[in-house]
Amino acid sequence: MDIMATTDPANVHHIMSTSFSNYPKGPEFQKIFDIFGDGLFIAxxxxxxxxxxxxxxLTTHRQFYQFLVKTTQDKVEKGLIPVQNREDTFSRALDDAEEVIFLRYFKPKILWKLQRLLGFGPEQKMKEAWExxxxxAATFISKKREELRGGNISKREGEGEDLLTSYIKMEGEMFIGSKSQDEFMRDTVVNFLIAGRENCLAWFFWLVFKNPRVEARIREELQSIIPDKEAKDQWRLFHTEELKNLVYLQAALFETLRLYPAVPVEHKKPLQPDILPSGHHVNPKMNIMFLPYAMGRMTSIWGEDRLEFKPERFISERGGMKHVPTNKFIAFNSLYWEEHCTHPDEGNGS
Structure with a gap:
């Protein structure tokens, strides 16, 4: 496998924005991540x-937003760290699958495919994890369909609707290509389950714990939105609407994603020959990898303080969120700032 790895921001911008249509993930990526099926993160x-x-x-719909808020509040009120007294078979299966996917990147394709065919080594673990x-996934889907058919889903005011319910309600209205409804739903559920499992919150809490200065700033910002009639030294659950304009908190989350991106490695394959801004020639026989994890730690991109947890690098002089170019901050993708940034102050990055 002919692989080119790059951390050049100009190359990343070219691949993810300027010439995006020429750089799909490619069939090799889909083979390596085959447990995902044809879901969103593989398609x-x-x-x-x-x-x-x-x-x-669906994820921007008011009903899902209400469901997310209610679920998050329940989790906070009932404990951030649930105690599990039994082995989580599903989590272990996902761990095994991720380990095998990692190994596939560095093994000759013929070797891991032979292991899969004969059913031994890591590929046997993948088979068991897949099952x-x-x-x-099948259990989740069948139970939800049964609840919907029987009208057993009771929804209180403000509780919203989970994603699986929304997807099932849309069955028959979605274009899913050659996939059957069951296959499409399975792939969708698996993709969201795996994506939801990999989040930055654990790193966020760890980084805040290790940096008392940042914790103090977050506490100060939170206290600033507590109404004067309320005591500021008592435990309080903040609602989502209260938090959406907190710049320092959002910057701290972005800084977490800079250091610990949810997707540490991206994989692309050119459809047509091309020349990257760095001058490197690429062709359809090559696989291109760029490394958001490494880019978040490079002096040439973030400066000498690259390893510091410093939310201020995402805050502009005017006090809003700084527009950091996506060729520097690739933790989301090139569409993020266009669609999601709530404080798009102009700037050139840090």
Whole structure:
């Protein structure tokens, strides 16, 4: 496998923005991540556009927002760290699958495919993990369909609606290509389960704990939005609407994603020969990898303080969120600032 790895921000911008249509993930990526099926995080081209459109519509819908708020509040009120007295088979299966996917990157394709064919080594672990993941996904889907058919889903005011319910209600209205409804739903559930499992909050809490200065600033910002009639030294649950304009808190989350991106490695394959801004020639036989994890720690991109947890680098002189170019901060993707940034102060990065 001919692989080119890059951390050049100009190359990343070219691949993820300027010439995005020429750089799909490619069939090799889909083979390595085959447990994901044809879900959103594996899909390319029209399939990706269609699934992304559906996912965006559902995740930005008011009902899902209400569900997310209610679920988050319940988790905080009932304990951030649930105690599990039994082994989590599903989590172990996902760990095994991720380990095998990592190994596939560095093994000759013929070797891991032979292991899969003969059923030994890491590929046997993948087979067993796949069976567990399929079983869990099928159970979720069948139970939810049964609840919907029987009208057993009671929804209180303000509780909203989970994603699986929304997807099932849309069955028959979505273009899913050659996939059956069951296959599409399985792939969708698995993709969201795996994506939801990998989040930055654990790193965020760890980094805040290790940096008392940042913790103090976050506390100060939180206290500033508490109404004067309330005591500021008592435990309080903040609601989402109260938090959406907190610049320092958002900057701290962005800084966490800079150091610990949810996707540490990106994989692309050119459809047509191309010349990257760095001058390197690429062709359809090559696999291109760029490394958000490494980029978040490079002096040439972030300066001498690159390893410091410093939310201020995302805050402009005017006190709003600084527009950091996506060729520097690739933790989301090139579409993030266009669609999601709530404080798009102009700036050139730090």
């Amino acid at each position: 390319d081209s029209d399939s990706w556009k269609n699934q992304r459109k559906i996912a965006k519509a 567990i993941v399929d079983q869990v």
